[in-house]
Amino acid sequence: MTQTLVRPSAETRAQRLLSGALRSREIAVFAVLVALIVVATLSSPSFLFGSDGWRNLLVTPSILLLLAVGQTMVIITRNVDLSVGSTLGLTAYLVGRLFVDQPGIPIVVVFVLGALFGAFLGLINGALVAFGRVPALVVTLGTMYVYRGVFLEWAGSDRINAGDMPRDFLRLGTEQVLFVPVLTLIALVVLGVAGYYLRSMRSGRELYAIGSDPAAARLYGLPVTRRVLTAFVICGALAGLAGVFYAARYGTVSSGAGRNMELEAVAAAVIGGVAIFGGSGTVWGAAIGAFLLVTIDRVLPLLGISSFWQRAVVGALIIAAVALDRILQKRRERRLRQARDEARSGS
Amino acid sequence: MTETIEHAVDERTYAAWSRPLWWRVVMTREFAMIALLGIVYAWATGNVDNFDNPLTLYYLFLDVAPILMIALPMTLVIITGGIDLSVASVMGLSSVLLGIFHVDLGMSLPVAALFAIAAGVLCGCFNGFLVGYVGLPPLAVTIGSLALFRGIAVGLLGTEAITDFPDRWSDLARERIVEGSSYPVVLAPIVVLIVAFALLLHYSPFGRGIYEIGLNEQAARFSGVDVQRTKLILYALSGAVAAFAGIYYTLRYGSARGDNAEYLELQIVAAVLLGGVSIFGGRGALHGVIAGVLLIGVLQSALRLESVSSNVINIVIGVLLVLSVISTSFLSWVSGLRATRRRSPAGAARPDGSPGDRGPTNPAG
Numbered sequence: 001m002t003q004t005l006v007r008p009s010a011e012t013r014a015q016r017l018l019s020g021a022l023r024s025r026e027i028a029v030f031a032v033l034v035a036l037i038v039v040a041t042l043s044s045p046s047f048l049f050g051s052d053g054w055r056n057l058l059v060t061p062s063i064l065l066l067l068a069v070g071q072t073m074v075i076i077t078r079n080v081d082l083s084v085g086s087t088l089g090l091t092a093y094l095v096g097r098l099f100v101d102q103p104g105i106p107i108v109v110v111f112v113l114g115a116l117f118g119a120f121l122g123l124i125n126g127a128l129v130a131f132g133r134v135p136a137l138v139v140t141l142g143t144m145y146v147y148r149g150v151f152l153e154w155a156g157s158d159r160i161n162a163g164d165m166p167r168d169f170l171r172l173g174t175e176q177v178l179f180v181p182v183l184t185l186i187a188l189v190v191l192g193v194a195g196y197y198l199r200s201m202r203s204g205r206e207l208y209a210i211g212s213d214p215a216a217a218r219l220y221g222l223p224v225t226r227r228v229l230t231a232f233v234i235c236g237a238l239a240g241l242a243g244v245f246y247a248a249r250y251g252t253v254s255s256g257a258g259r260n261m262e263l264e265a266v267a268a269a270v271i272g273g274v275a276i277f278g279g280s281g282t283v284w285g286a287a288i289g290a291f292l293l294v295t296i297d298r299v300l301p302l303l304g305i306s307s308f309w310q311r312a313v314v315g316a317l318i319i320a321a322v323a324l325d326r327i328l329q330k331r332r333e334r335r336l337r338q339a340r341d342e343a344r345s346g347s
Numbered sequence: 348m349t350e351t352i353e354h355a356v357d358e359r360t361y362a363a364w365s366r367p368l369w370w371r372v373v374m375t376r377e378f379a380m381i382a383l384l385g386i387v388y389a390w391a392t393g394n395v396d397n398f399d400n401p402l403t404l405y406y407l408f409l410d411v412a413p414i415l416m417i418a419l420p421m422t423l424v425i426i427t428g429g430i431d432l433s434v435a436s437v438m439g440l441s442s443v444l445l446g447i448f449h450v451d452l453g454m455s456l457p458v459a460a461l462f463a464i465a466a467g468v469l470c471g472c473f474n475g476f477l478v479g480y481v482g483l484p485p486l487a488v489t490i491g492s493l494a495l496f497r498g499i500a501v502g503l504l505g506t507e508a509i510t511d512f513p514d515r516w517s518d519l520a521r522e523r524i525v526e527g528s529s530y531p532v533v534l535a536p537i538v539v540l541i542v543a544f545a546l547l548l549h550y551s552p553f554g555r556g557i558y559e560i561g562l563n564e565q566a567a568r569f570s571g572v573d574v575q576r577t578k579l580i581l582y583a584l585s586g587a588v589a590a591f592a593g594i595y596y597t598l599r600y601g602s603a604r605g606d607n608a609e610y611l612e613l614q615i616v617a618a619v620l621l622g623g624v625s626i627f628g629g630r631g632a633l634h635g636v637i638a639g640v641l642l643i644g645v646l647q648s649a650l651r652l653e654s655v656s657s658n659v660i661n662i663v664i665g666v667l668l669v670l671s672v673i674s675t676s677f678l679s680w681v682s683g684l685r686a687t688r689r690r691s692p693a694g695a696a697r698p699d700g701s702p703g704d705r706g707p708t709n710p711a712g
Binding site: 082 | 430432477481482483484486487488490491492493494495496497498499501502505506605610613616617620626627656658659660661662664665666667668669672673675676677680
């Protein structure tokens with residue numbers, strides 16, 4: 001019985017890397033994204049080469065990227081956070097208020113406060129899910145209503161305008177370092193850290209274990225409660241950071257800020273190959289999915305497809321991505337079963 | 348009953364039920380929701396000016412009608428362990444189609460409505476096929492079709508609105524059953540739907556199959572439930588009812604727009620979950636759901652009359668939703684604690700309440 005069912009691969013390391021790359025979801029979605037950008041650039045060069053186009057291509061998705069990265073960490077533990085859109089709106093308003101009420105507040109402090117506030121909102125979600133042992137979908141649906149209600153009640157009829165915020169802060173939305181916008185740079189650093197955490201750190205791997213089988217993870221002695229709580233806090237913090245980005249990028253915070261973005265964040269993760277039942281997927285995929293979703297919105301009008309059809313395309317894409325996952329999974333299962341049968345008949 | 352006992356060879360050494368009948372009826376999530384509804388209603392009638400005005404109840408029913416209709420099939424879908432987030436998009440799509448069929452293609456309104464409902468069934472079958480036969484996760488599929496159907500609706504009509512519907516039909520959506528009473532005509536189809544869905548869920552083998560699927564899909568298949576077909580039918584029903592609600596919505600406001608009823612899906616899911624349906628499937632009942640929907644409606648109109656802003660109303664609904672799930676798991680934790688103590692009086696019980704058995708079979712207490 002000690003015999004292994006599947007023999008170690010006979011391929012060389014290079015061959016394995018190549019076939020792994022060919023099969024990788026991240027690279028496939030990335031190829032679609034690149035193709036989309038190439039087509040758009042061919043039909044209208046300013047899409048990529050205009051200074052506005054270049055900036056939009058990189059800055060606008062970085063807000064959704066942050067949400068998608070946080071969402072991925074939560075989904076990997078077999079939970080979901082529907083409150084991120086409301087967290088974004090509430091934090092964006094908080095940022096505006098900070099600038100109005102505390103003139104001269106350092107921008108770094110605002111970033112930290114935004115992330116901390118988001119983390120606090122995430123902590124509420126996480127505590128309810130982890131300690132209350134209640135389904136995340138229901139809890140975060142509830143807190144989605146609560147956070148948005150608090151945001152709108154607090155904001156009342158006044159909204160934050162560009163004039164309320166210091167020029168230096170708004171410049172962050174346009175400034176570039178070596179052709180890369182500052183906000184995108186921050187988002188990419190966050191992405192890198194999250195990616196490293198999930199791939200290489202013990203507690204990051206434990207998130208996958210928890211998502212694959214929560215009961216087994218608990219029996220194995222993993223600190224499930226603490227890890228799930230952490231995932232929600234990180235997700236909230238990233239949503240808070242996204243709120244700061246939102247304020248810097250758009251300069252205004254109106255009542256619609258972050259509306260419906262929770263579903264977009266889930267969609268980005270799903271397109272990027274994150275399984276909705278947890279236990280698999282990477283933040284890289286989710287990030288590329290976020291870029292793809294936002295880019296599609298801008299490319300379709302260039303290709304002569306009325307912008308009204310964008311959501312239909314996005315929807316079809318999500319369903320196609322999920323169906324593709326299923327087909328690949330079936331194939332993998334069949335191959336494993338075959339290997340098992342062969343091993344049995346061989347012995 | 349007495350006869351069976353006389354003929355029984357082995358006398359049962361334990362009671363048929365661990366609790367008396369009144370306990371089993373009263374101590375449930377559903378009954379708690381109904382009681383809460385009654386309390387809130389009584390409070391509103393006593394303390395809120397104008398709440399007892401027939402007009403209040405009339406508008407309450409008009410507003411709550413689409414949610415109430417769609418909550419019925421949504422309950423069945425969630426009991427199987429699924430979810431349908433695309434219902435509001437189907438409403439928007441059927442609204443747009445009604446406008447296009449009636450105004451642009453010149454069909455009479457009932458025919459156009461039939462086609463719109465057929466489109467809704469098609470949308471539902473699309474979801475149901477992907478969930479049931481292909482085996483895709485419902486949450487992901489319906490987030491996708493939420494965008495897809497809404498996209499088609501908005502794509503067909505853009506920012507236009509079709510408003511020339513015959514007065515006869517738009518009046519019907521707002522008419523009262525008896526002149527001057529507070530019951531709009533739309534309650535008639537709602538009552539029919541409630542009875543039909545109650546029969547389907549609670550009094551038919553098909554309905555028992557729905558619970559079985561939610562509790563254990565594999566066991567359901569082995570006990571002869573056609574899991575795939577059941578799911579397909581449920582999502583199709585959800586699409587049909589959503590399309591019907593979309594038609595009502597269009598006629599009531601007299602305009603067909605692509606963004607009609609946007610974001611309504613989360614309200615519907617919230618109402619169903621408030622009514623005591625477990626998101627994991629396998630547990631829930633229609634009377635609880637109806638009470639949940641009406642509770643949200645009564646709260647909304649009472650607080651609105653008190654001139655509380657709609658934001659605060661949303662906060663109240665959100666807190667209620669969280670409290671309702673927390674209370675279930677809290678109660679089962681308490682009863683787990685009690686059971687443990689009963690089993691081991693020494694108190695050297697398991698350190699951890701009752702892990703993993705916040706199972707859907709266990710209602711309050």
